Amino acid sequence: MSTIQYEQAIATAKSVLAGVKADQLGAATPCASWNVSEVLNHLVGEQFWFANVAKGEPISDAKAPDFSAGDFKAAFAQGTADTLAAFKADGAMAKTMHMPFGDMPGSAVAGMAAVDTFVHAWDLARATGQNTDLNPELAAGLLDSNRTSVPKEFRGADRAAPFGHEQKAPAGASKADELAAFLGRTI
Numbered sequence: 001m002s003t004i005q006y007e008q009a010i011a012t013a014k015s016v017l018a019g020v021k022a023d024q025l026g027a028a029t030p031c032a033s034w035n036v037s038e039v040l041n042h043l044v045g046e047q048f049w050f051a052n053v054a055k056g057e058p059i060s061d062a063k064a065p066d067f068s069a070g071d072f073k074a075a076f077a078q079g080t081a082d083t084l085a086a087f088k089a090d091g092a093m094a095k096t097m098h099m100p101f102g103d104m105p106g107s108a109v110a111g112m113a114a115v116d117t118f119v120h121a122w123d124l125a126r127a128t129g130q131n132t133d134l135n136p137e138l139a140a141g142l143l144d145s146n147r148t149s150v151p152k153e154f155r156g157a158d159r160a161a162p163f164g165h166e167q168k169a170p171a172g173a174s175k176a177d178e179l180a181a182f183l184g185r186t187i
Contacts, residue, residue: 003087005114008138010080013043013121017073019130025068029127030185031120032158036127037068043120044072047079050113053097054086054106083113111149115142115183122180132176139175143182155184 017040025037034042045064052059067075086092093107104112118138125132154162164184169177173187181187 003084003110005138005141006087006110008135009114009117012135012138013117016121016125016130017076020124020128024128027127029123030180031123036124039120039123040068040072041066043117044076044079046116047076047083051079051082051086053099053109054083054092111145115146118142119180119183122176133174134176136175139179143175143179146182
């Protein structure tokens with residue numbers, strides 16, 4: 001596996017981030033317990049987190065900065081550049097990476113970075129009134145790969161599990177909306 005899906009998710013997220021306005025930071029999101037500011041902080045912070053995982057560096061328990069209070073677009077660009085460099089290092093895709101829930105090959109971690117980046121971009125698009133029909137080809141690919149890779153144990157109540165319980169997307173929903181519903185968002 002390569003970093004192509006992650007790179008496409010980054011481009012999608014950058015486009016969505018460009019449309020987030022300061023007066024929207026307190027708005028509710030499809031992530032029930034997070035507002036726009038908190039999703040932004042997670043989206044940006046996870047880029048640095050994935051970089052540390054890919055580099056084999058320890059994961060800090062320190063509270064991340066409030067990226068939404070500053071230039072979150074620049075912070076996102078820096079975090080994604082660091083993560084891409086780590087994923088593109090020789091042997092990174094085959095290397096065993098240590099996640100909090102177990103060890104995984106780098107290619108699987110890169111896939112997780114892609115889906116998490118993409119779905120949180122969707123969350124922000126939805127919360128800020130932007131079009132949620134994001135990169136249909138990427139959304140379809142992420143949906144297909146995640147249908148077989150999200151175990152039941154990873155689903156549960158908000159903040160209790162990485163993903164919510166699968167929801168039903170309405171007829172005619174975009175692939176991005178279908179992916180969001182699959183990962184627990186109400187469409």
